[in-house]
Amino acid sequence: MGILPFTTAPSAPLGALVPLQVEVLGAEIPETVFAALGAAVILTLIGLSAFFSSSEIAMFSLASHRLDKLVEDGEPGAELVKQLKDDPHRLLVTILVGNNLVNIAMTSISTGLLALYVSQGQAVAISTFGITALVLLFGESAPKSYAVENTESWALTIARPLKLAEYVLLPLIVFFDYLTRQINRITGGGSAIETSYVTRDEIQDMIETxxxxxxxxxxEREMLQRIFRFNNTIAKEVMTPRLDVTAIDAESTVEQAIETCVQSGHARIPVYEGSLDNVIGIVNIRDLVRDLNYGESADLDLDALIQPTLHVPESKNVDDLLREMRADRLRIAIVIDEFGTTEGIVSVEDMIEEIVGEILEGGEDEPIEIVDDDTLVAQGEVNIDAVNEALDIDLPEGEEFETIAGFIFNRAGRLVEAGESLSYDGVEITVESVENTRITAARVHRLSDTEANVEATAETDGGPGETE
Incomplete structure (x- = not known):
């Protein structure tokens, strides 16, 4: 549509309506009819702007797995949506070209219409702010909100019209598609600038939100976060330490093995030759009792009931370890250090507890007892990550330790006794109980600002050193 020169009365007051001669393609059109046509075109363009804006949200918010399910279910339009999303760069260029064309056209046409009644400067100003408001309300905000709420259904609805727009605007799309790829190549930007992705941190933020x-x-949030930590956890962090391992010598009798299992409360125990550094397998109390009571041989040896086990380094990733143990149908693996010395054992239950939380049996105590919002009592073998999460603090882990007991020993640099305390970065840790040389429980208290200032003053007056 072209607007040919028209005449106005130069002496007319600003904004006064005067007879106009409007020629469009050589035909004279009454002013009111011309204004009505222009308004209708602007409304149509606003609708197209809403279409392109909502298309962008719907198309790029539709998750790939949901789209695959829609295609599998044979939903009408799903195949076309998948076809469009298979070339996301072309899809984005199509939407952007269409959206910018209609928005610019709206501004140009509204400026021409307003120039019939006001000066050109006023027409430009009114058109700029007026069209901006209309586009923001009806071409961006409302349609995008609708697309967010109805992503799947709207994506299926607009797929065919969007494909049609691609055919109509093909020359422009090809041209700008090429230009954007070249610019991205020169500037070092990725060509797939529209690719939808999320990082692990973003997913964790969404979980907290x-x-x-x-x-x-x-x-549920705690379990999901533990799942994210699981593949970064090593065997040493979840194992039962050597000091707590109940095992039996291979020279023992079946009756002795059953008694050891019953007294320890474990259904499976390692069997060693000579010392715990030479574990040869695992025995199951179920096999021991069954073969003792119902076996064919009266002089049954323990060796016949030993099942093979897996020896893994302490740095073994528990995600990989769990997969191997499931494949080999093992319930217990032996954790060894770089010298081949047994460090402890890790069970399937130990790894599952990393996800679902501690599974207590019988008279077992909670590994972490919450005293108040700023204080807890933790068993010595509790991982530092669990303490940090419970109190929202930031105690560090070292290469030599992962537990709260290991942290205390590392900071003190010596054996400690019950009642001793140390401070670190606004946290006070007090040893609650010690068995022989082993810290069995510690109280962790997050200091308030006032307590931290008092602590800092006391350390300054008393000289350097963290232990009291």
């Missing part, structure tokens, strides 16, 4: 909004419960 979900808890704040009440969509996810606290225990």
């Amino acid at each position: 979900g808890e704040r909004e009440g969509v996810i419960e606290e225990d």
